[in-house]
Amino acid sequence: MSNHYYNATDLGKFGNITDFQKEAGEKFFAWYGEVFKDSALSAREKSLIALAVAHAVQCPYCIDAYSSDAYEKGYSEEQMMEAVHVAAAIRGGASLVHGVQMMNKVKEIAM
Amino acid sequence: MKSLKAQGSNLADALTQVDILEHGYGDSFKLVPFQEKLQNVGLLPLRPTNINIFQVNVGKMCNQVCKHCHVDAGPDRKEIMTIETMQQCLDVLAANPQLNVVDLTGGAPEMNPNFRWFVQEIRKLDRHVIVRCNLTIILANKKYHDLPQFYKEHKIEVVSSLPFYTQDRTDRQRGNGVFEDSIKGLQMLNEVGYGIEGTGLTLNLVYNPAGAFLPPSQTALEAEYKQALMERYNIRFNQLFVITNMPISRYLDYLLQTGNYDKYMEKLTNAFNPAAAANVMCRSTLSIGWDGYIYDCDFNQMLEMKVDASSRHISAFDLAALQQRPIVINQHCFGCTAGSGSSCGGAVT
Numbered sequence: 001m002s003n004h005y006y007n008a009t010d011l012g013k014f015g016n017i018t019d020f021q022k023e024a025g026e027k028f029f030a031w032y033g034e035v036f037k038d039s040a041l042s043a044r045e046k047s048l049i050a051l052a053v054a055h056a057v058q059c060p061y062c063i064d065a066y067s068s069d070a071y072e073k074g075y076s077e078e079q080m081m082e083a084v085h086v087a088a089a090i091r092g093g094a095s096l097v098h099g100v101q102m103m104n105k106v107k108e109i110a111m
Numbered sequence: 112m113k114s115l116k117a118q119g120s121n122l123a124d125a126l127t128q129v130d131i132l133e134h135g136y137g138d139s140f141k142l143v144p145f146q147e148k149l150q151n152v153g154l155l156p157l158r159p160t161n162i163n164i165f166q167v168n169v170g171k172m173c174n175q176v177c178k179h180c181h182v183d184a185g186p187d188r189k190e191i192m193t194i195e196t197m198q199q200c201l202d203v204l205a206a207n208p209q210l211n212v213v214d215l216t217g218g219a220p221e222m223n224p225n226f227r228w229f230v231q232e233i234r235k236l237d238r239h240v241i242v243r244c245n246l247t248i249i250l251a252n253k254k255y256h257d258l259p260q261f262y263k264e265h266k267i268e269v270v271s272s273l274p275f276y277t278q279d280r281t282d283r284q285r286g287n288g289v290f291e292d293s294i295k296g297l298q299m300l301n302e303v304g305y306g307i308e309g310t311g312l313t314l315n316l317v318y319n320p321a322g323a324f325l326p327p328s329q330t331a332l333e334a335e336y337k338q339a340l341m342e343r344y345n346i347r348f349n350q351l352f353v354i355t356n357m358p359i360s361r362y363l364d365y366l367l368q369t370g371n372y373d374k375y376m377e378k379l380t381n382a383f384n385p386a387a388a389a390n391v392m393c394r395s396t397l398s399i400g401w402d403g404y405i406y407d408c409d410f411n412q413m414l415e416m417k418v419d420a421s422s423r424h425i426s427a428f429d430l431a432a433l434q435q436r437p438i439v440i441n442q443h444c445f446g447c448t449a450g451s452g453s454s455c456g457g458a459v460t
Contacts, residue, residue, distance in 0.1 A: 012377075044331060072324045074335060076277065 387452025
């Protein structure tokens with residue numbers, strides 16, 4: 001192992017995952033390709049969704065790939081940052097909404 | 112901003128550019144030879160199909176200094192086609208009816224003092240004429256304000272660069288104020304009927320990526336352009352041509368200055384598409400330089416790679432010989448074969 005977990009050049013090696021398990025890897029990439037095709041949602045819309053999700057899951061490879069992809073597909077810096085804010089709002093909200101459970105529990109046990 | 116030539120940059124030299132593309136830059140990414148890629152898909156030697164486009168670069172003078180310009184054009188460039196060379200081009204067109212499309216480019220072609228005469232003479236020969244108009248030239252000086260009317264009178268197809276439908280991306284690539292003047296220019300073209308259904312006056316726009324990335328789908332982007340330009344500025348146009356930035360001249364300089372060269376070249380080579388390679392524009396086009404020399408394409412012209420044929424100058428034009436020639440290729444050709452392909456008419460697949 002190298003002395004760090006993430007290396008930008010590894011993104012370009014993503015396709016090599018089929019070296020260790022061909023069938024599953026190929027099925028994944030075929031499915032992945034299908035997911036990002038123009039369909040009920042356009043490839044452009046899917047790119048922005050992917051950018052937001054990339055930030056939600058905090059995947060540096062995905063952020064690299066979909067920052068380029070979304071910009072290439074014509075989204076502005078402002079639109080891209082708003083997509084990141086959507087991801088952040090959902091993540092923040094996901095924590096905060098659990099506060100209701102905390103409140104419920106406190107109300108249950110409090111005198 | 113000045114041209115590379117005016118800056119005294121070593122990249123103003125075509126051989127320096129070719130050397131970087133062939134051998135890399137410092138420890139840069141080593142490109143697979145383009146020749147090898149063509150060999151693998153059975154396209155070597157690359158030969159013409161049916162030559163019908165006669166592209167003429169009437170000079171390198173331009174009112175703009177765009178960051179991605181493969182011509183290194185600008186106000187300081189004095190290379191300009193003479194009326195004598197234009198006459199030789201007309202003689203060639205008269206003798207070769209197969210050359211039914213004449214594509215006039217620059218620089219800003221309108222800055223050539225004999226531009227209008229040349230257009231009129233070509234139209235007398237009943238050829239379809241394309242002018243690559245940068246839009247801002249229309250507003251640059253009073254003497255150009257009637258260009259839309261002139262184009263209309265002579266039924267010229269106008270092809271104009273608009274790197275994006277927003278000001279920031281356009282001005283970043285083409286200079287401050289370019290977007291605003293481009294919009295005005297487009298509105299003036301619309302006013303005389305360009306881009307309006309039923310007029311027969313064709314106005315096509317060109318998209319170039321404003322940065323170190325490849326263009327998106329032409330079809331999808333055209334729909335966005337049409338919607339955005341109509342909603343925001345009431346502008347209509349016919350088609351959008353999506354063109355990949357060629358890693359030569361000022362765009363090569365930009366890639367090197369910003370540390371994007373390796374990644375961009377890797378993207379280009381990884382995106383090599385055999386179908387695009389089969390349809391490259393150099394198979395149906397000849398490119399004539401301001402000084403009358405003949406090239407396979409405008410990019411080879413800027414890299415000073417003349418055709419590999421006995422007929423190398425307009426004064427010794429021989430279409431039969433040129434039809435048989437092997438097309439001169441080099442590493443920059445990856446720019447035309449990536450993804451959906453790229454040509455002066457946009458995507459090729």
